[in-house]
Structures are given as C-alpha cells and as structure tokens.
Amino acid sequence: MENIFRFEEVRMLWLMAATLPVLGLFLYWSWLRKQVLIAAFVKSRLLASLTVGVSWRKQIVRSGLLAMATALLFVALARPQWGFSWQEATQRGLDIVVAVDTSKSMLAADLAPSRLERARLAALDLMELAGQDRLGLVAFAGSAFLQCPLTLDNQAFQQSVEILNPEVIPQGGTSLVGAIEIGLSAFDEENDNYKVIMILTDGEDHDQGAVKAATDAVEQGCRVFTVGLGSADGELIQVTDESGRRSFLKDASGNTVKSRLHEGLLREIAQAGKGAYILMRDAGTLSTLYKNHLEPLPKGELSSRLVRQYTERFQWPLGLVILVLLGEVFISDQKRIPRTHQESGEAKILRTP
16 A cells, blocks of 8 residues: 545535635624624623623634634545555446448438437437446448447547538448448457447338348347337438538439338347337437346446555544534633632622612
C-alpha cells in the first residue's frame, strides 16, 4: 500500500468554503439579535447587573467550536482517502454488434423524423443501457462493412453512429445476409463471451438467405435480434439532390417508390436466430428489448485489470466532529465571579424601585 492523500468528493470542500462564511455571519447576527432583545426587555441600568455572569469570550469559543464541527463534517463528506492497494477488477458483459440499415428506404418519414434517424437514436439508447457490454457497429445497404469494431469506448461508438447516412454505402438495396455475416466477423473467435447481433431495419431485403444466415449465426454461438422501423402502410421516400431540391424517389420505370415495413421477414430472422423481434414505437423500445432479452443473458469476462482501491479515512474527521460538539455542549456561557461581586449585584437589584 502506498501513501497518497486525496479527496474523493472535492466539491464538498468548495461547498464548505461557501457555507462557513454564511454560518459566521449567521452566528454574528444571532448574537446581535440577542443583545437587541435583552435591551428591549431590561432597563439599561439593570442590564449590567443581569449580564455580569455572562462570558462573551466563552460564547465566542462555543461559536468557534460549532463552526469547526461544521468544517470537519464537510471534510468527512469529502471522503478523505489516504493510501491505496492494487486490486484485480474484472469486467463482465455481452458482445453486441448493432447493424443499422442505411439504405434509401430508411429515409421514409413514417417514423418521425425518419427511420434512419430513429435507428441512430436507438443505437445511442442501447449504448446508455449497455454498461459493461462491448458494442460494435455495422452499416449495411446493398453491402455491409464494419463501421466500429467491438469496444468499451462509448465515444468511439457514438461518433460512428452519428456519421451514418445513405451515402455511407454506395451500393443500393438492402442485404440482411451481409449485415449478419459482417456482424459475425466482428466477434473474437477466442472469446467465449455471449454474442448478439441486433439489426435495425425496415426489412426490405433484396437478397435471399437472411433466415439461413441467422440459423448459421446460432451455430456459431450468436443470437440475432431484429428491430423493425416503419409502418405496414408504408411511406414515400423523399431524397435531396446536389442542388438541394427535394423530390420523391422513383424506380427504373419512373414509378414513385413506396417503402413498407416487412415484419414477417424480421420475425422469421429473429426466430431462426434464437432472438426476438420488436417494433420500434417510442424512446423506450430499446430499453424494453434490453431489459427483457439481453440483460438476463449470462455475462462473459471482457477484461481483467488492476485498479487502485483507495482507503477511506472519513472516520477521523467524523470522530473529531463528535468530540468538538461534546466540548461545545459542556462549555457554559457563565463566567465565575467573586462572591462579593454577586452580593453587590443582588443588592443593586433589591434597591431598585
């Protein structure tokens, strides 16, 4: 164990610096107020006789002890720590690859502001829920590629999510097979962590074999979950050209393209992948999916490292607080005066008409 002194909650020291002057002003105001009240009820010629036994010095000492106890209490709340030891800390979690559909059909606004924007927000919601889980990101349209390898770095994952757009994958279409295959390649073969692929898409698959790919994923120790974005009624797709003009997307025949959510396929993929399907409805959708299906899964060991375990010393200032308050209680405001002085004061009071 090494000797290092530190405070865990430094903000408490700043709060103490702001509180003590206020406490001092309050005690001073209370003392002045007491003098005003005594003067209001006692004639001035009797005041000296009635207060002759009061020690203002002891009152100052008591106020000082009260301020000291307050300061020590803040020091205890700041959690002073002296010395530390090295301890091994093991992080446990899941390996989750999030596959986000970036095809042009995801620009449909039947899920405001758009399917793609809601997919990005959902991925970030998952990041907040994941805790010790490692997250990776796959972007896919007509093809797929690994946008962010599995990592515990939330900032890296967030930056990868924020740059997702339909231009990321130049090849048009939607390949759910490619999303699953690239997702599987992101996992470490030597790592026995529980593996999950989560696909956020409208389910407009232009390839065949997505259900078979999900079955193969299960054989490799991975579960596949699907999140549907869009509506069964569908929505026209608006695109913006280079000059900034907006128009509806048309197919090769010149017909306006209307994109619909294909829930049936997404349910089949989830069933084959031993996962679950959920329809994106609101901000709590990913929270429901994670808590009901991912959180109960057994956690694998992600990493093991040495961390400093600091030794708490808040007991010392807290013990001093108790001693100081006890001392303040046993200090009397009265001062010892000679007997003759007491008799003289009593006589003055008796002679007062």
